Amino acid sequence: MSTTTQSPPAVDERLARTSALTRMMRRPEVGALIGAAVVFVLFTVFDTTGKFASLDGVARWSDSAATIGIVAVAVALLMIGGEFDLSAGVMVGSSGLFLGLLVTKAGMPIWPAIVLTLVFAAAVGALNGWLVTKTRLPSFIVTLATFFSLQGINLGLTKALTGTVRVSGIDQGAGFDSARAVFATDFWDPYKFRVSVIWWIVMTIGATWTLTRARFGNWIFAAGGDANAARNAGVPVARTKIILFMGTAVSAAMVGIMTALRLRSVQAGQGVGQEFTFIIAAVVGGTLLTGGFGSAIGAMIGASIIGMAFIGIAFAGWNTDWSFLFLGLILFMAVMVNMFISRRASGGRR
Amino acid sequence: MTDALRTTPILQLEGVSKSFGSVIALRDISLHVDVGSATCVLGDNGAGKSTVIKTLSGVYPPTSGTYRFEGVPVHLASPRDALAMGIATVYQDLATVPMMSVWRNFFLGQEPTRGVGPLAPIDRKHARDVARDELIRMGIDIRDVDQPVGTLSGGERQAVAIARAVHFGAKVLILDEPTSNLGVKQSGVVLKYVVQAKERGVAVIFITHNPHHSYLVGDHFFLLNRGRLVESWDRDEVDLDELVRAMAGGAELEALAHELESLGGSTERAAREEFGDRQESGS
Numbered sequence: 001m002s003t004t005t006q007s008p009p010a011v012d013e014r015l016a017r018t019s020a021l022t023r024m025m026r027r028p029e030v031g032a033l034i035g036a037a038v039v040f041v042l043f044t045v046f047d048t049t050g051k052f053a054s055l056d057g058v059a060r061w062s063d064s065a066a067t068i069g070i071v072a073v074a075v076a077l078l079m080i081g082g083e084f085d086l087s088a089g090v091m092v093g094s095s096g097l098f099l100g101l102l103v104t105k106a107g108m109p110i111w112p113a114i115v116l117t118l119v120f121a122a123a124v125g126a127l128n129g130w131l132v133t134k135t136r137l138p139s140f141i142v143t144l145a146t147f148f149s150l151q152g153i154n155l156g157l158t159k160a161l162t163g164t165v166r167v168s169g170i171d172q173g174a175g176f177d178s179a180r181a182v183f184a185t186d187f188w189d190p191y192k193f194r195v196s197v198i199w200w201i202v203m204t205i206g207a208t209w210t211l212t213r214a215r216f217g218n219w220i221f222a223a224g225g226d227a228n229a230a231r232n233a234g235v236p237v238a239r240t241k242i243i244l245f246m247g248t249a250v251s252a253a254m255v256g257i258m259t260a261l262r263l264r265s266v267q268a269g270q271g272v273g274q275e276f277t278f279i280i281a282a283v284v285g286g287t288l289l290t291g292g293f294g295s296a297i298g299a300m301i302g303a304s305i306i307g308m309a310f311i312g313i314a315f316a317g318w319n320t321d322w323s324f325l326f327l328g329l330i331l332f333m334a335v336m337v338n339m340f341i342s343r344r345a346s347g348g349r350r
Numbered sequence: 351m352t353d354a355l356r357t358t359p360i361l362q363l364e365g366v367s368k369s370f371g372s373v374i375a376l377r378d379i380s381l382h383v384d385v386g387s388a389t390c391v392l393g394d395n396g397a398g399k400s401t402v403i404k405t406l407s408g409v410y411p412p413t414s415g416t417y418r419f420e421g422v423p424v425h426l427a428s429p430r431d432a433l434a435m436g437i438a439t440v441y442q443d444l445a446t447v448p449m450m451s452v453w454r455n456f457f458l459g460q461e462p463t464r465g466v467g468p469l470a471p472i473d474r475k476h477a478r479d480v481a482r483d484e485l486i487r488m489g490i491d492i493r494d495v496d497q498p499v500g501t502l503s504g505g506e507r508q509a510v511a512i513a514r515a516v517h518f519g520a521k522v523l524i525l526d527e528p529t530s531n532l533g534v535k536q537s538g539v540v541l542k543y544v545v546q547a548k549e550r551g552v553a554v555i556f557i558t559h560n561p562h563h564s565y566l567v568g569d570h571f572f573l574l575n576r577g578r579l580v581e582s583w584d585r586d587e588v589d590l591d592e593l594v595r596a597m598a599g600g601a602e603l604e605a606l607a608h609e610l611e612s613l614g615g616s617t618e619r620a621a622r623e624e625f626g627d628r629q630e631s632g633s
Contacts, residue, residue, distance in 0.1 A: 210469065213474070218450075218457075221454070222447045225448065226444070226446075226448065229444045229446055229458075230458065230459070232441055233458040233459040234460065235458060
């Protein structure tokens with residue numbers, strides 16, 4: 001065998017059949033992008049307020065989408081890494097309550113309380129990750145246990161400390177206004193976009209960069225794609241997964257903090273049930289349930305679809321009781337489209 | 351390279367035993383591996399091949415005996431220790447991540463970065479170029495280093511894993527049954543890369559139960575049976591027939607042949623009688 005060191009030809013003749021279209025279809029978020037366009041057109045057509053497609057409408061649904069999307073992006077990373085986090089929804093409530101109790105019961109100023117809340121969330125995430133990697137139990141079970149434990153603590157502790165099922169009066173903490181300006185204000189006046197939208201975009205860009213450019217992104221794909229092969233290649237799989245669990249918990253805490261600052265109070269049941277919305281956003285965005293494949297931009301598009309659906313149903317004048325049916329149908333269709341696309345793109349190999 | 355280093359085996363097991371509770375998986379194994387040669391470890395299922403691999407690659411510490419690397423006794427706590435010394439293991443189906451691209455697999459765990467820390471960006475152009483060049487140097491012509499490894503054939507996948515290990519300075523390359531799941535042509539492809547690696551000065555340890563494949567590339571042959579080393583040959587001391595016979599159990603095979611013959615003989619007789627009877631009654 002000759003050891004040719006000359007630079008290989010720029011275009012290999014065997015590559016001709018991979019068209020630009022196939023290449024694009026290999027991207028995980030293509031199905032979601034098509035779905036988002038369809039949903040957007042659908043609700044623009046059925047819109048009764050004449051606002052859905054205007055900046056007013058965008059401001060409304062992007063607000064709804066951002067609170068889903070901030071966590072969904074982290075959940076997508078975790079799912080690409082091959083794990084689930086069912087406690088991400090309840091963490092929104094737990095962290096909001098934690099913040100509220102620190103401010104109202106311990107009399108702590110807002111900023112230190114926010115820092116402590118993020119540390120608390122990171123610790124819960126690390127515990128999830130540590131339990132999953134140590135016990136080798138499915139993360140579905142471990143985080144389900146965390147979910148129910150936190151739900152119980154949320155209600156029990158809130159009732160014991162406040163006598164009600166809510167923590168209110170968060171605005172009495174010192175530094176509330178500056179924290180609110182960072183986490184819960186709005187901008188661009190007549191339309192009033194929420195600042196959470198900016199957080200959402202920043203986190204999506206950060207996550208995308210991590211996945212596609214950084215070493216850590218390589219480790220995430222490898223940990224979810226084939227943990228044994230990754231370990232054999234020297235990837236610190238356990239550490240990668242623990243960090244991903246910390247990421248979902250911290251991003252859930254971000255939303256918890258935003259909600260607490262915005263509403264000035266937190267319900268004990270806040271966030272419960274949202275865990276599946278995050279997972280749906282990630283899956284609609286092309287992330288595989290089995291791990292190893294997906295994207296943060298896909299999760300962003302998935303969250304947008306859900307936000308558009310929630311607001312669009314209201315704007316269409318339909319009964320919002322049916323929202324979840326719509327969510328279910330979107331999930332099913334998205335999974336079918338993704339499966340179809342990935343089969344076509346990979347030439348029927350999977 | 352000094353003469354001493356050249357004559358010292360790069361890797362040696364001296365009287366190594368490994369037991370798991372009351373099960374003795376390996377008993378008093380001594381073998382040596384030389385630079386730029388292929389050492390074949392042969393054995394049937396349950397002979398102790400995988401325990402040997404796992405001992406060599408740092409997964410299991412030996413219960414007793416000495417593990418020497420470049421003549422110095424070492425204690426490997428984990429596969430990472432082995433990797434750090436230049437002992438790389440390519441496992442049959444656990445070497446690459448199918449959904450990741452060729453170049454990402456090539457650099458997995460050892461990504462070239464511009465900067466430090468896990469968030470440092472991967473130097474992607476460099477990674478792609480090096481992966482392509484290294485694969486070509488090994489004689490592997492990959493259409494596109496951006497395609498997922500899962501779209502490659504089994505032989506090509508093994509080849510990527512071997513090229514990766516060689517590129518990252520493996521002095522010892524342990525191949526776990528690299529040809530067992532492959533067709534004839536694909537096996538040939540992998541065997542070619544074994545020779546390539548050998549020619550680049552790597553000590554290859556080739557674990558297999560296929561004496562034909564091992565004889566095509568091997569310089570030394572060690573035969574395991576029931577956790578013991580039963581034969582040890584240099585290439586000029588053995589021919590393929592002998593290797594196949596020893597592999598199949600030698601004396602055991604002859605006994606089996608006799609048994610089958612007598613069995614076959616008696617069934618044949620029975621059949622003939624039966625058939626004959628019918629013929630008689632039919633005519």
